[in-house]
Amino acid sequence: MAGRDRSTPYPTYANAAHIYRYSQPWDSTYHVPVDASNPGGGTWAQISADPLHGDTESGVGPGAAPGVGPGMAFADRLWTNLGVSDLDIGLVPCARSAASVGPGGSGTVGTTIARCWNSFGTDWARGSAAEAWAGDLHGMIVFYGPPDALFPQKNPDGSNVTSNTNAFLFLEHLTKNILNFRAAIDKPKLPVVVVRLGPWGNPAGFDINYYNAIRSIVLDMVGCSPNIKVMTNNDDLGQYISDNFHETQAAAMEIGRRCADLMAPML
Numbered sequence: 001m002a003g004r005d006r007s008t009p010y011p012t013y014a015n016a017a018h019i020y021r022y023s024q025p026w027d028s029t030y031h032v033p034v035d036a037s038n039p040g041g042g043t044w045a046q047i048s049a050d051p052l053h054g055d056t057e058s059g060v061g062p063g064a065a066p067g068v069g070p071g072m073a074f075a076d077r078l079w080t081n082l083g084v085s086d087l088d089i090g091l092v093p094c095a096r097s098a099a100s101v102g103p104g105g106s107g108t109v110g111t112t113i114a115r116c117w118n119s120f121g122t123d124w125a126r127g128s129a130a131e132a133w134a135g136d137l138h139g140m141i142v143f144y145g146p147p148d149a150l151f152p153q154k155n156p157d158g159s160n161v162t163s164n165t166n167a168f169l170f171l172e173h174l175t176k177n178i179l180n181f182r183a184a185i186d187k188p189k190l191p192v193v194v195v196r197l198g199p200w201g202n203p204a205g206f207d208i209n210y211y212n213a214i215r216s217i218v219l220d221m222v223g224c225s226p227n228i229k230v231m232t233n234n235d236d237l238g239q240y241i242s243d244n245f246h247e248t249q250a251a252a253m254e255i256g257r258r259c260a261d262l263m264a265p266m267l
Contacts, residue, residue, distance in 0.1 A: 003051070003069030004246035010068060011253060013076040016048040022092040044090060047072070053093050068249040070195075070256030074141065077260035082267065092137075139191040139263050142178065143255075144170075144214075167213035171220060178228065191227045191266035193259045194218060199238035203245040229262045231255070 013019065022044055051066040075089045174194070182190045196218045200208055222230050239251040247255065 003067045003249070003252045004243070005241050005249045005252065006051075006065065006067035007249055010050050011073070011249065012049070013072055015076045015079040016072075017046070018079050018088045019047055019072065019075045020044050020088055020090040021047040021052060022090060047091075052091060068252055070141075070143070070252050070259060073253035073256030074260045074263075075256075077257040078264055081260055081264035137185060137187065137190070138267055139193070140178075140181070141193045141195065141259050141263070142174070143195040144174065144197070166210055167217040170214055171217045174218075175221065175224060179225065189227045191263055192229070193262045194221055194228065194230045195255060195259060196230055196232055196234060198234045198247070198251070203243060206245075227266050229266070231258050231262060233258065 050068040050072050052069055052071040053066040071091050071093060075091055079087065079089055178192055182188050197211070197215055200211055218230060219232060221228060222232070234255065237247065237251045237254055239248045240246060241248055
């Protein structure tokens with residue numbers, strides 16, 4: 001959930017003293033952790049302000065530094081919603097620029113189409129390591145991005161697969177990855193909130209039919225498995241920075257707050 005809006009001033013959070021981040025640096029190619037012998041290794045530290053991700057964690061590369069995303073606003077709202085004064089909330093940021101939801105399957109928790117990154121496999125590694133260090137993994141937010149919603153898959157002859165077929169494949173892959181992630185950490189009812197993309201921002205060169213097909217098919221996840229909720233009420237959040245597909249500060253923060261409202265009753 002690495003945002004891109006770096007407009008100043010950055011927001012402040014009333015409950016920042018209770019928000020911690022699990023941090024792990026990645027190498028310059030964004031392929032593997034710096035400590036490749038311990039892919040889940042990292043440290044917990046209090047974080048009081050955005051950005052939640054560091055440059056070498058989010059893999060955004062030069063000229064596209066992370067900004068304000070939904071994560072801090074999510075934790076701030078969740079702390080208030082849970083109403084437990086002695087509780088601290090730990091965030092394990094796993095977002096990676098240009099990463100995609102792969103097909104998954106037995107023996108693997110996920111695959112990738114970009115930068116050789118095993119998305120859900122790394123989620124599992126970071127989540128397990130963070131849990132071993134301190135605390136307990138209680139939930140996951142899935143915020144799929146442009147590679148899944150804007151780049152249709154190709155047939156063997158190079159032509160685009162139809163928008164609806166692609167959308168069904170995406171839904172199958174996303175659901176399987178969530179179930180495999182739960183199985184990998186032995187928490188079959190781990191609460192999950194899936195963020196549905198907002199209205200089309202009209203980024204240049206992308207397929208609006210596929211984008212809208214993805215937005216529609218994600219609604220089929222509602223009720224598909226215990227403790228999976230979809231943030232469906234975001235049609236008012238089509239607010240983007242100049243690239244027309246990364247949310248503004250205001251929209252990103254509201255997404256985080258709405259995710260917290262969905263997550264809290266499942267905890």
